[in-house]
Amino acid sequence: xxxxxxxxxxxxxxxxxxxxxxxxxxxxxxxxxxxxxxxxxxxxxxxxxxxxxxxxxxxxxxxxxxxxxxxxxxxxxxxxxxxxxxx
Amino acid sequence: xxxxxxxxxxxxxxxxxxxxxxxxxxxxxxxxxxxxxxxxxxxxxxxxxxxxxxxxxxxxxxxxxxxxxxxxxxxxxxxxxxxxxxxxxxxxxxxxxxxxxxxxxxxxxxxxxxxxxxxxxxxxxxxxxxxxxxxxxxxxxxxxxxxxxxxxxxxxxxxxxxxxxxxxxxxxxxxxxxxxxxxxxxxxxxxxxxxxxxxxxxxxxxxxxxxxxxxxxxxxxxxxxxxxxxxxxxxxxxxxxxxxxxxxxxxxxxxxxxxxxxxxxxxxxxxxxxxxxxxxxxxxxxxxxxxxxxxxxxxxxxxxxxxxxxxxxxxxxxxxxxxxxxxxxxxxxxxxxxxxxxxxxxxxxxxxxxxxxxxxxxxxxxxxxxxxxxxxxxxxxxxxxxxxxxxxxxxxxxxxxxxxxxxxxxxxxxxxxxxxxxxxxxxxxxxxxxxxxxxxxxxxxxxxxxxxxxxxxxxxxxxxxxxxxxxxxxxxxxxxxxxxxxxxxxxxxxxxxxxxxxxxxxxxxxxxxxxxxxxxxxxxxxxxxxxxxxxxxxxxxxxxxxxxxxxxxxxxxxxxxxxxxxxxxxxxxxxxxxxxxxxxxxxxx
Numbered sequence: 001x002x003x004x005x006x007x008x009x010x011x012x013x014x015x016x017x018x019x020x021x022x023x024x025x026x027x028x029x030x031x032x033x034x035x036x037x038x039x040x041x042x043x044x045x046x047x048x049x050x051x052x053x054x055x056x057x058x059x060x061x062x063x064x065x066x067x068x069x070x071x072x073x074x075x076x077x078x079x080x081x082x083x084x085x086x087x
Numbered sequence: 088x089x090x091x092x093x094x095x096x097x098x099x100x101x102x103x104x105x106x107x108x109x110x111x112x113x114x115x116x117x118x119x120x121x122x123x124x125x126x127x128x129x130x131x132x133x134x135x136x137x138x139x140x141x142x143x144x145x146x147x148x149x150x151x152x153x154x155x156x157x158x159x160x161x162x163x164x165x166x167x168x169x170x171x172x173x174x175x176x177x178x179x180x181x182x183x184x185x186x187x188x189x190x191x192x193x194x195x196x197x198x199x200x201x202x203x204x205x206x207x208x209x210x211x212x213x214x215x216x217x218x219x220x221x222x223x224x225x226x227x228x229x230x231x232x233x234x235x236x237x238x239x240x241x242x243x244x245x246x247x248x249x250x251x252x253x254x255x256x257x258x259x260x261x262x263x264x265x266x267x268x269x270x271x272x273x274x275x276x277x278x279x280x281x282x283x284x285x286x287x288x289x290x291x292x293x294x295x296x297x298x299x300x301x302x303x304x305x306x307x308x309x310x311x312x313x314x315x316x317x318x319x320x321x322x323x324x325x326x327x328x329x330x331x332x333x334x335x336x337x338x339x340x341x342x343x344x345x346x347x348x349x350x351x352x353x354x355x356x357x358x359x360x361x362x363x364x365x366x367x368x369x370x371x372x373x374x375x376x377x378x379x380x381x382x383x384x385x386x387x388x389x390x391x392x393x394x395x396x397x398x399x400x401x402x403x404x405x406x407x408x409x410x411x412x413x414x415x416x417x418x419x420x421x422x423x424x425x426x427x428x429x430x431x432x433x434x435x436x437x438x439x440x441x442x443x444x445x446x447x448x449x450x451x452x453x454x455x456x457x458x459x460x461x462x463x464x465x466x467x468x469x470x471x472x473x474x475x476x477x478x479x480x481x482x483x484x485x486x487x488x489x490x491x492x493x494x495x496x497x498x499x500x501x502x503x504x505x506x507x508x509x510x511x512x513x514x515x516x517x518x519x520x521x522x523x524x525x526x527x528x529x530x531x532x533x534x535x536x537x538x539x540x541x542x543x544x545x546x547x548x549x550x551x552x553x554x555x556x557x558x559x560x561x562x563x564x565x566x567x568x569x570x571x572x573x574x575x576x577x578x579x580x581x582x583x584x585x586x587x588x589x590x591x592x593x594x595x596x597x598x599x600x601x602x603x604x605x606x607x608x609x610x611x612x613x614x615x616x617x618x619x620x621x622x623x624x625x626x627x628x629x630x631x632x633x634x635x636x637x638x639x640x641x642x643x644x645x646x647x648x649x650x651x652x653x654x655x656x657x658x659x660x661x662x663x664x665x666x667x668x669x670x671x672x673x674x675x676x
Contacts, residue, residue, distance in 0.1 A: 006662075013665050017576075020176045027172045031165045036334050039327055048298025049307025050325040057161035058383040059294060062168045066372050069175045073365035080362065085666040087360050 012083040016076060023072050030056055030064040090479050094233045097483035098490060101271055102248055105264045105494075109252030112260045117523060120257030120530050121188040121506050127262055127357040133370025135262045136354040138269035138491070139499035140167075140345075140371070141378060142218075143225025144556065146272055146492035151464030153386035154393075157324040161383075162334055166341025168372060168379055173346040175368030178568075179355040181575045181664040183364040188356065190349040190503075190567060191511040197574040199657055200582035204511055206589050210566040211349045211507045213593075216540070218350075218559040219500040223545025226493035232422060232469065233486035239546055245494060246542040253498050254534045258357060261498045268491035273377055275488025278481055279471040280381045283388050286475060293384035301391070312387055315394045318402035319439040320446030324387065330619065333630050340632030344560030347568030350496075350503040361667035389467040392474055397438045397460065406435045415473035424463040431456040501541060505533035558600055558608075561628075565592030565635025573643055575665070578658045580647045588643030596635035603628045 034042060039053030047055040080086035088096075114120040127135070145167070153160045185193050190211060195204025223242055230241025252260040277293075284296035288308055301308040313323040328334055345351065355364045396413060398406050409427065419425045427436060431454060438460040440446060469489075472481040509530040514521050521529065566589045573580040573588070580588075601607065603617040615621040617628065626634065652658075663669070 009662060009666055016665075023172070023176060027169065031169050031338065032335055035161065035165055036338065037331055043327075049309035049311075049313075050298075053327075054158055054161075054309075054325050055298065057158060058164055059298075059380055061165050062372075062376050062379055065168055065172050066369060066376060068172050069365070069369035069372060072176055073362070073369055076365060077362050080667055085668040087362065087667050087669075 008083055009085065012079065012085055015079050015083075019072060019075055019079070023068050027065065027068055031061040035061050088479075090482060091235060093479045093483040094486045097480070097487040098234060101267075101487040101491060104267050105248060106251050108263045108267060109256050109260050112252075112256045112263045114255070114257035114259045114527075117188075117510075117526050117530060119259045120527060121356075121510065122353070123258040123262045123357040125357060126359055129358050129363040129367035130370050131266060132262070132354060132358050132363075132367045134269045134374050135265035136351065136367070136371040137374035137378075138265040138272065138495035139354055140351055140375060140496070141272065141492055142496040143222055143229070143489065143493040145378065145382075146276065147225065147229070147465050147468050147489050150382045150385040150389065151467035153383055154390040154467050155464060157322065158326060159328045159334065162338045162341065164379055164383060166338045167345060168375060169338070169342040170345025171368050171372040171375070173342060173568075174351070174355070175365055177572050178346060178352060178575070179368055180361045180364040180667070182352060182571070183355055183358065184361045184664045184667060186356075188353075189506050189510050190352055190571070191507055192515075193574060194567075194570055194585070195511065195515065197657065197660060198570075198580075198582040198585040199654065200586065201516060203570075203582055203586050203589070204515065206586055206593075207567065207570065208507050208511050210562060210589065210593060212504060214348065214559045214562050214567070215350060215500045215504045216544070217562075218348075218556070219497055219504070219537075219541045220544045220548060221556060222493045222497035222500065223541050224548055226490060226497065227545060228465075229486065229489040229493060233482075233489075242542060242545040245490070245497070246538055246545075249494055249498050249501065250535070250538050253501055253538070254531050257530065257534070258353075258502055261502055262357060264498065265495045268495040269374060271484075271491040272488040272495075273374070275481075275484040275491075276378050276468075277381060278484065279475055279477055280385050282475045282477055283392070283471065284384060287388050287391070293388070294380040297384035297387055303395075308391065309387060312391045312394075315391070315398075315402050319394070320443040320449070321440045324390065330625050333619075333622070333625050333627050336626055336630035336633045340564050340630050340636075341560055343568045343636055344562075344564035344632050347563035347566070347571065348559075349507070349563075349567065350499040352571075353503055353506070354499070385471065386467065389471065389474065393462065394438075396474075397436050406437055408435050410434070412436065415470050418473065419466055419470055424466050424469070426461040428459055430459050436460050497541065501534060501537045504537040505530060508533040508537070558597070561596045561600060561632035561635060562593060564632030565596040565639055569636050569639040569643065573640065575661065577644075577647075578661045579652060580643055581650060581653045583650050584643040584645075584647030587646045588639040588641075591642045592635040592639030595638050596631055599623075599631040599635075600628045 034053055035057035042052040045052040118124055149163055152163065182193055187193060191204045191207035194207040223245060226245035227238040227241040230236055230244055231238045252264050280293040281291050284293040285291045287301060288296035288299040289302050290296035290299045297308060299308060301311045304311050309325055313325055317323050355367060358364050358367050394402060398404065409429065416425055436459055437455045439450060439455065439458055441458040469485065472485060509526060513529050514526050569592060570585050570589050602614045605611065605613040619625065
């Protein structure tokens with residue numbers, strides 16, 4: 001691998017890891033955060049007979065997981081092209 | 088037509104479909120046998136992975152577990168879906184880029200060591216074999232409930248069907264039958280749920296109806312559910328849990344365990360491109376969510392329906408007379424899944440929480456002598472069509488759906504086992520010079536051997552069928568997931584570190600599970616009672632996988648940093664799996 005290619009690959013990987021980190025922050029927030037640990041703080045927000053934390057634990061987290069994966073795939077495919085590393 | 092023949096018709100028709108696919112999708116090469124030729128469309132793969140993943144437990148048992156456990160059991164909903172986020176970002180695309188056939192393939196090559204490959208093969212076999220026992224007994228249960236054959240006959244039938252498409256079709260046959268099985272199981276699950284949601288809330292979409300208004304009383308459904316179960320001495324359905332640490336760790340263990348399951352990971356080797364592996368994980372989760380978003384709605388509505396059935400005038404009035412019980416209670420009493428014992432001899436069915444000391448005075452005042460109705464969790468899904476007064480063909484669909492869920496997962500597990508044996512043990516470790524034709528034969532023989540083993544274990548379950556899932560997820564979380572992730576995200580972790588890490592994760596998690604569930608699962612040999620008061624730091628055996636994973640990461644880094652860095656070509660291998668460019672179709676060595 002030429003040095004240029006190496007630098008480019010390293011920059012691409014760094015961008016990917018940054019994207020993964022932010023995606024994991026959202027992933028943890030909607031499940032472990034809103035769904036479990038922060039539920040008492042959300043208990044004042046009513047959702048259909050219960051509170052927002054319950055909704056996140058049984059519905060919201062799953063919907064957000066789907067959104068996170070598609071957002072990641074879309075952003076990373078764009079990065080693939082920007083860095084010229086796509087198949 | 089009697090219900091028996093309707094069930095026969097639906098199950099028989101689904102079997103003809105699977106066998107038709109088996110004949111059409113025969114594998115002609117090892118590449119087709121291991122990764123379906125590597126040309127599966129990401130949406131098709133998503134559907135197949137959803138069926139591969141959703142087992143008899145997801146289809147038959149999960150809604151019932153949630154119905155009886157309420158909010159606390161949300162761990163299953165989050166834990167069994169959140170792992171796909173990890174798969175999509177941390178594992179699947181890079182392993183697809185690596186482009187080999189099995190999970191131990193990557194671990195063996197990346198950690199340049201036969202020892203690492205062997206440890207990975209052992210972990211894979213332990214995980215997949217424990218998991219497959221549950222599928223075989225699940226299939227046996229489904230057959231015996233709906234087709235009135237014995238449990239053993241059911242297991243033989245399941246083994247014969249899986250044999251037909253897995254041995255001849257390999258991954259290719261399994262992929263297309265899993266797609267068909269997904270369609271069968273999702274239709275079967277959704278139809279009764281839609282009817283029940285519409286009857287109770289006027290909203291036909293279960294996931295919205297659950298948070299809607301109960302038509303009968305005009306109050307929100309979950310509000311009414313909380314009230315009626317508390318009137319009977321149970322905890323409120325939506326009540327928060329006290330042990331947040333355990334709920335956190337249990338969820339985390341299920342998530343990283345899901346991402347580390349070999350039979351799920353290898354499904355992503357079948358898509359044409361690296362980018363397809365990312366999209367495919369998203370599609371998989373959409374198809375899984377169609378069941379997982381409906382399951383909690385089924386759970387809450389069925390729980391409410393059950394209370395309303397037993398207490399037609401409300402839980403503060405007298406319960407129903409035994410002789411006036413509805414038909415579905417009579418039907419399922421015959422199977423032993425619903426049991427009634429008239430403890431106070433008043434001819435009525437009292438269902439309440441007799442373990443709640445605070446409720447005892449109320450119960451005594453009402454002349455109740457203990458809970459009289461025992462309802463198995465599986466009833467929630469199995470009896471759903473009858474509870475909603477749906478026609479017989481819906482029951483036939485549930486029968487076909489339950490069997491499809493068990494068979495699709497069993498086939499995926501068997502492929503993971505047989506490819507680890509034929510490809511990693513025989514082709515790579517024992518006889519690298521084996522010809523393509525002989526490897527193909529070996530793969531088919533390994534598949535046959537795996538089916539025989541699974542059938543035998545299904546017929547003679549080792550007495551711990553209920554605990555095996557805890558072990559499978561704990562082991563996947565603590566052994567394979569960290570090794571795979573470090574193999575991609577660190578260039579510094581070397582073979583010594585990876586092997587030490589996997590062994591520490593594997594052993595610590597097994598020991599912690601054995602301490603509470605019995606050594607090697609032999610009943611009565613457990614060192615501590617499996618009750619929350621005895622758990623170390625309040626961590627349940629099912630929640631320990633996450634701790635095992637942390638130990639694995641820690642040990643692997645510590646050992647690696649105090650020993651030599653991996654060779655240059657391994658560091659280049661890591662760099663190459665990180666970029667999609669230059670990926671070919673999956674190749675043999």
